[in-house]
Amino acid sequence: MPILHSQLMGQGQTPDGKPVQIHPAIVLQQRGPIVQVSVALQRDLAAGLVQQGLAIPQPMVGLALIDTGASNTCIDDEAARSMNLPVIDVGSMTSATHAQTPSNIYPVQIEIIGFKISFQSPRTMGAALREQGLLILLGRDLLQRCTLFYNGPTGQITLSI
């Protein structure tokens, strides 16, 4: 059973400019449960392109936030466009300022680096995540296959399938 065990480390500065380690519990509270991921085109779509002799987009590496509040997994829309990912549908997302905002849906594969599993995510919604420093929001559609243990006092997360 693949298990990812992660503890976030952080470094800050004292008022006189000396580097100081930040306790992992504080880093986890501030940054949330983040993992490094590699995003690529969904496996079956990529295989179809290869059969046609077409090039497939290069994977992109970035940060993913595990968001138990999100019903769907999202990808940064700018990143999806720059990877030239094909749009396979348009969904709608309720936002704070608009009742319904149309969002492109992309077929992707998400590999958590250090974890020996790739998630097939054929209906991943585009969203503006870049400003948050994120490439992916891992939502409950993928988390429903996982066990997640959030250890706040030690600043550790454990994810298993």
Add this chain to the structure above:
Amino acid sequence: MLDVERTYFNENREELLRMFPGKFVVVKEQRMLGAFESIQEALGAGAREFGMTPFLVRRTDQVPENVSIPALTLGLLRANTSLTTDGSGTNS
């Protein structure tokens, strides 16, 4: 994006559902490529036919998805109460 394909699907939804219940259909412009057992099969077939260009893949019995991502839509992914401001907050 995919306006023509989504319109085609919506206008033919009942017939598609009757002919291909629970299947995934691939639509490009006003042409249906086929109906498939899984979304993986549909994506592979769409890629072989249309390459990297957009094409619609949708389950015939799909209902509008209720996507809820509160932290993102409320702009709270990086909310931090330690970053204080001199301005006034919202009255409650």
